[in-house]
Amino acid sequence: xxxxxVTYDTGGPMINEKIxxxxxxxxxxxxxxxxxxxxxxELGRQMGYRSRVHPGWSVVQIMQxxxxxxxxxxxxxxxxxxxxxxxxxxxxxPHERVTIEGTKSALMMCGMSGYIPR
Numbered sequence: 001x002x003x004x005x006v007t008y009d010t011g012g013p014m015i016n017e018k019i020x021x022x023x024x025x026x027x028x029x030x031x032x033x034x035x036x037x038x039x040x041x042e043l044g045r046q047m048g049y050r051s052r053v054h055p056g057w058s059v060v061q062i063m064q065x066x067x068x069x070x071x072x073x074x075x076x077x078x079x080x081x082x083x084x085x086x087x088x089x090x091x092x093x094p095h096e097r098v099t100i101e102g103t104k105s106a107l108m109m110c111g112m113s114g115y116i117p118r
Contacts, residue, residue, distance in 0.1 A: 016067035017070075017071045018067075018070060019069040019074050020092060020094065020095050020097075021069060021074075021088070021091050022092075022093045022098075023065060023098060023099070023103045023105070023106040024065065024106045025088075025091040026062070026069075027063060027110050029081070029083075029088070030062065031110050033046070033059075033077055036080065039056070040059055040060060041054060041056040041108070042056075043056060043077075043080075044058060046076065046077070047073045047080070048072065049073075060115060063103075063115060064103055064115060064116075065098045065099070065100070065103040066117070070092035071106050074088070077115060080105075100117065101118070
C-alpha cells in the first residue's frame, strides 16, 4: 500500500512532513498554548492528540526538542493560538540545530524549568 503526500494550496509543507522549530520560538509557542488551553493535557487535546491518560505527552516531547511538530499538529496549534502560519514557518530550522542546551536555555528563560529534560 502506497502513502500519498498531499500539499496545501499555499505551497506549504506536505501533510506528512515533520517541522522543526527553533528552540526559543518553539518553547514560547507551546507556553502560550498551555496558558490559553489551561494545561498541557488540554493543549494536547486541542492539537489532536487523543490519549486518555496523557494527551500532553507528545506536546512535552515536542517542547523538549525530542520530536518535531507533525504538520497537522502544528497547524492545529497555530489555528488555536490564532497565529499566522507564515510567521511560525519563519522559525523553522534543520533538525541538527535543535540542541539540548538550546532547549534548556529556552525553557529556563520562559520560566518552564520543570520541563527541562534530565
